[in-house]
Amino acid sequence: MLTELEPHPEASDPEPFAGPDHPIRKITRRMAFGEEWKPEHAERMATLFDELAPEWSERRTDEVKRAPIDDAIERGGLPLTGDWLELGSGTGAGARVLAPVVGSLVCTDLSAGMLAHAPDVAPRVRSDASKLPFTDNAFDAVMMINMILFPSEVDRVLRPDGALLWINTLGDQTPIHLPAADVLEAMPGQWQGTSADAGTGFWLAARRV
Ligand SMILES: C[S@@+](CC[C@H](N)C(=O)[O-])C[C@H]1O[C@@H](n2cnc3c(N)ncnc32)[C@H](O)[C@@H]1O
Numbered sequence: 447m448l449t450e451l452e453p454h455p456e457a458s459d460p461e462p463f464a465g466p467d468h469p470i471r472k473i474t475r476r477m478a479f480g481e482e483w484k485p486e487h488a489e490r491m492a493t494l495f496d497e498l499a500p501e502w503s504e505r506r507t508d509e510v511k512r513a514p515i516d517d518a519i520e521r522g523g524l525p526l527t528g529d530w531l532e533l534g535s536g537t538g539a540g541a542r543v544l545a546p547v548v549g550s551l552v553c554t555d556l557s558a559g560m561l562a563h564a565p566d567v568a569p570r571v572r573s574d575a576s577k578l579p580f581t582d583n584a585f586d587a588v589m590m591i592n593m594i595l596f597p598s599e600v601d602r603v604l605r606p607d608g609a610l611l612w613i614n615t616l617g618d619q620t621p622i623h624l625p626a627a628d629v630l631e632a633m634p635g636q637w638q639g640t641s642a643d644a645g646t647g648f649w650l651a652a653r654r655v
Pocket residue numbers: 488491492495511533534535536537538539540554555556557560573574575576590591592593594622
């Protein structure tokens with residue numbers, strides 16, 4: 447079940463950027479709904495983001511990225527005092543906002559280049575989110591900002607009452623995009639969530655039913 451809150455008062459529509467035919471959009475959907483993530487996918491993605499890393503880090507946490515994170519922290523009913531994991535943490539746009547307000551945070555990304563440009567606000571681990579180097583039930587919350595969803599790994603590392611936070615900062619114009627309802631559907635078992643538009647994007651905070 448998905449509960450949609452009123453949009454944040456300053457929410458707005460994103461400019462056209464990446465439509466449904468964007469190649470990364472197609473990969474995102476296929477991985478969420480069970481296709482195998484192969485070594486060549488990981489290699490291509492790491493190379494792409496290694497190259498983008500210097501320019502990506504210059505943007506740091508712009509207002510576009512920050513608005514949905516702030517709103518989710520405020521209205522998402524999230525376990526802020528718990529242990530958090532960020533997947534696809536990039537150059538730290540999310541970590542800069544999250545690290546000061548959560549109990550603990552570990553940042554992970556496939557791209558060594560992205561991690562090298564990230565701030566030293568939380569431990570950074572290079573790893574593929576399709577096969578995480580963490581034990582079962584290790585985290586109270588998992589955050590993904592514009593990141594591919596690997597449902598079974600997110601499910602595995604989350605504690606029974608754990609929460610996932612999914613953010614697309616350009617809404618349906620985000621290249622790595624899934625609507626909130628599709629994230630709930632893709633997760634193993636039954637999940638329920640709360641979602642709202644904020645900035646030019648949206649957030650979804652979800653837990654198992
Ligand atoms: C669109 S960027 C978003 C980065 C950051 N979350 C942000 O909002 O600035 C996607 C990030 O996910 C990472 N990524 C893609 N596939 C991944 C995978 N299988 N495992 C871990 N990270 C991955 C990329 O290296 C990149 O840093």
